[in-house]
Amino acid sequence: MAHHRVQxxxxxxxxxxxxxxTWQCPFxxxxxxxxxxxGKHKPIYHPTNDCGDHVVVINSKHIAMEGDLWRTFKYSHHxxxxxxxxxxxxxxSENVPDEILKNLSGQIQQVMTVPxxxxxxxxxxxxxxxxxxxxxxxxxMMRSGPxxxxx
Amino acid sequence: MASRYLGLISRQYHRPLKACLVNNVPICQQxxxxxxVNKLKEIQKKTEGQLTEIEGIHVESGREGxxxxxxxxxxxxxxxxxxxxxxxxYTDVLILRQFLRPDGCMIxxxxxxLCLSAQRRxxxxxxxxxxxxxxSELRPPLPDDRQRTSHKSNYKWRKYNIFYDDD
Numbered sequence: 001m002a003h004h005r006v007q008x009x010x011x012x013x014x015x016x017x018x019x020x021x022t023w024q025c026p027f028x029x030x031x032x033x034x035x036x037x038x039g040k041h042k043p044i045y046h047p048t049n050d051c052g053d054h055v056v057v058i059n060s061k062h063i064a065m066e067g068d069l070w071r072t073f074k075y076s077h078h079x080x081x082x083x084x085x086x087x088x089x090x091x092x093s094e095n096v097p098d099e100i101l102k103n104l105s106g107q108i109q110q111v112m113t114v115p116x117x118x119x120x121x122x123x124x125x126x127x128x129x130x131x132x133x134x135x136x137x138x139x140x141m142m143r144s145g146p147x148x149x150x151x
Numbered sequence: 152m153a154s155r156y157l158g159l160i161s162r163q164y165h166r167p168l169k170a171c172l173v174n175n176v177p178i179c180q181q182x183x184x185x186x187x188v189n190k191l192k193e194i195q196k197k198t199e200g201q202l203t204e205i206e207g208i209h210v211e212s213g214r215e216g217x218x219x220x221x222x223x224x225x226x227x228x229x230x231x232x233x234x235x236x237x238x239x240x241y242t243d244v245l246i247l248r249q250f251l252r253p254d255g256c257m258i259x260x261x262x263x264x265l266c267l268s269a270q271r272r273x274x275x276x277x278x279x280x281x282x283x284x285x286x287s288e289l290r291p292p293l294p295d296d297r298q299r300t301s302h303k304s305n306y307k308w309r310k311y312n313i314f315y316d317d318d
Binding site for chain 2: 113
């Protein structure tokens with residue numbers, strides 16, 4: 001008979017979660033992170049109850065934005081002053097201290113699937129993948145390799 | 152004058168092939184033959200002194216036993232979601248690379264057998280895969296034999312990851 005003792009302790013303690021932000025949309029991963037920060041994933045949640053957890057977001061340098069947003073999106077941060085401007089979104093890289101990494105006890109699931117580029121597949125994987133069509137009869141193939149650049 | 156010359160040329164080309172003789176040697180000698188299915192032609196060039204031979208030799212396509220075997224009585228095109236059961240996305244780079252040349256150009260649909268709408272859709276998918284840096288190997292070479300150091304550009308916003316969602 002399980003008594004869920006540890007689950008009970010963890011609910012009343014502050015847990016440390018890790019979230020890998022590679023290829024994740026910041027706007028979509030925010031709700032997933034907020035849920036853990038506010039403690040809404042716990043059954044004892046109440047607005048007056050301070051039961052939130054800690055979240056460590058790693059690889060935030062490698063987040064992804066949709067379409068043209070990296071160029072067009074302005075982070076609304078102006079002070080209302082005369083010379084104030086909306087800055088572009090920027091990314092920074094900093095190493096997480098080991099003291100913090102020691103506390104981690106769980107991982108938040110990523111909201112988006114990470115795509116795999118063609119440079120990440122091995123030659124065997126590329127060769128074994130089934131082909132969708134065969135070359136037509138008497139097709140003349142260019143075996144000379146890629147075309148030369150325009151001078 | 153130009154029209155007169157054009158007329159002359161066109162009249163010459165309208166003649167049957169047998170009549171195109173210069174000093175009893177045929178100008179254009181074409182031979183037609185049939186070969187077994189799924190064979191490619193490779194053009195080989197040989198030079199011996201002043202004589203240059205250009206020859207088309209049949210080569211195996213290298214895709215034997217790798218073609219996707221799906222029942223296709225309606226003769227749907229290779230990318231049809233009705234045939235595959237799934238709709239191809241821009242992240243399926245192993246599928247997209249089959250329709251591309253080594254320098255990233257698209258192969259014409261007369262060769263691949265795609266329908267027009269599938270070709271248009273493929274064009275969009277390839278563009279998106281290229282923008283998000285997933286087809287970094289299939290790119291034209293840089294001029295002056297320069298080598299690329301990374302698979303992504305380092306220019307302002309282009310160094311960041313991009314995703315597309317509306318397909």
